[in-house]
């Protein structure tokens with residue numbers, strides 16, 4: 624039986640892609656699951672399907688973040704948190720990057736993670752586990768992805784800082800660093816006749832990850848049995864970060 628059975632776990636950004644795969648895995652473990660998404664219809668459908676608590680949350684709405692965390696704490700409880708929200712709207716050389724796009728990417732991918740984790744830790748009374756979803760670009764260079772790379776590298780710094788600040792409260796914080804994964808985020812790239820095949824050649828295992836393969840690592844880090852793991856980064860990238 625999973626140690627996550629009956630543990631309250633909230634996944635921020637859980638109605639598609641990697642977040643949805645994490646939510647499904649947690650539901651299968653018997654966790655008391657909460658999910659968020661931006662589209663009310665999708666939130667309702669996923670929550671019904673997984674018998675989960677659901678809330679609409681756009682992390683750009685800063686005031687909403689502590690309200691959603693408080694509602695989840697009161698209605699379900701608190702143990703685990705997964706921050707999966709992330710965007711990658713620009714693939715362009717840095718000198719052409721629109722500063723507004725920079726702000727948006729940093730706001731969703733980095734500031735949102737801090738604000739959600741902070742609200743979670745403010746409400747948590749006992750031990751807990753936080754998993755942030757970074758990227759292989761938390762660890763490596765990201766050509767034509769300056770904002771995304773800066774935000775995801777920032778998440779790795781944030782992971783270590785939070786892990787140290789909260790270790791004496793029994794709150795563990797870890798980072799999962801996926802490589803290229805088959806989701807909507809990579810649909811355009813996978814369909815590209817030149818870039819798609821070239822990308823596969825750069826992955827030592829020769830293929831992209833499935834969202835479920837990333838989800839397994841997220842769930843592993845949440846499990847109470849793995850209580851000695853904090854402040855770490857765990858790549859699920861087919862060998863890309865080893866190069």
Ligand SMILES: NC(=O)c1ccc[n+]([C@@H]2O[C@H](COP(=O)([O-])OP(=O)(O)OC[C@H]3O[C@@H](n4cnc5c(N)ncnc54)[C@H](OP(=O)(O)O)[C@@H]3O)[C@@H](O)[C@H]2O)c1
Pocket residue numbers: 635636637638639640641642659660661662680681682683707708709710731756757758759800801802803804805806807808809
């Ligand atoms: N796919 C890859 O190759 C890859 C590689 C490395 C890392 N990652 C990271 O993995 C995570 C999941 O990505 P994915 O591949 O599953 O992509 P995806 O299908 O595009 O999903 C993106 C997720 O971020 C959420 N999100 C975006 N903007 C948001 C906002 N303002 N407020 C709240 N939620 C927001 C989305 O919520 P809605 O559904 O409500 O829009 C969705 O859950 C991201 O952090 C991404 O950077 C992905």
